Amino acid sequence: MTSHNTAQSAVTVLGLGPMGRALAGAFLEAGVRTTVWNRTPGKQRDLVERGSVSARSPEEAVGASSLTVVCVVNYDAVDAIVRRAAVTDALRGRALVNLTADTPDRARDTATWAAEHGIGYLDGAIMTPTTTIGTPAGVFLHSGPEKLYREHRPTLDALGGAHTHLGEDVGRAAAYDIALLDIFWTAMAGYAHALAVARAEGVTARELAPFAKGIGTILPPMFDQAAEDVDHGRFSDDINPITSAVSSMAHIVHVSESHGIDAGVMRAAEGLARRAIGRGYGTDGFLRTTDILNPP
16 A cells, blocks of 8 residues: 555554554555564564664654554553653654553543643554555544544555544544444354354354354344434334344253353343343333443
8 A cells, every 4th residue: 555645754653463563564565654662572573674663662662753653452551651751751742643442431541641741642443453454444443632633644544444533532432442342242252152052953153154144144234223213212123022032032041051051141131131021111122221231
């Protein structure tokens, strides 16, 4: 990817795990002068061979660019790097884009720290795997000061994909990240459980997979309709009321446990459905449970 007008830009990347290396590689491919640093030496070798500069310390790294991108395991790791006095001083008057996954509260806390030290701060989330970085398939979410985002958007565009600024509330990107990963991991947990149940009944994963994908195609239009209904408080569902849903959930629990398979995830879903029925919502759809999950 070399179409971005980034030849005179410079960026520092802190953290060279799989995602950090992918980010640095995309910047390099786009012609962005890239400085890298990692706590554990050695991970920068291939990037240096491709043209990046390896800094000896994080303060040297951030001092090399007006924009620093950090992507490490969590905000504890971020704090251990950037809240060291020498690094904080080096970041003054510069911009920090944090693409580390953590919680909205941690994002807001980091933004407060950054403001107190004269550091421009944007929080972000990467919603696609490393293989999409530098390609049109990447998805990046950002939140924080819009002026700062617009200033550094040309450099961030080198990462490819779609970039969306979600607003001035710096915690919004992390909120989206948490909600979307909630979908992903509960879906993967459901798929793992389904494969275990199928195997117990003599059905291989390969045999089930085409039909599992078919179930997956049902979901996107349901997501759209459910979002509209939840936002408007409409939960009626004549086609698949909770009373019908809870019956199928009970069957899954029964078959699972008859094979000695833990059915805790489905029992939790069934429990939510039964609570909704107990409150008189038996004719509503399953998304009525959002009202039960949200405290009054």
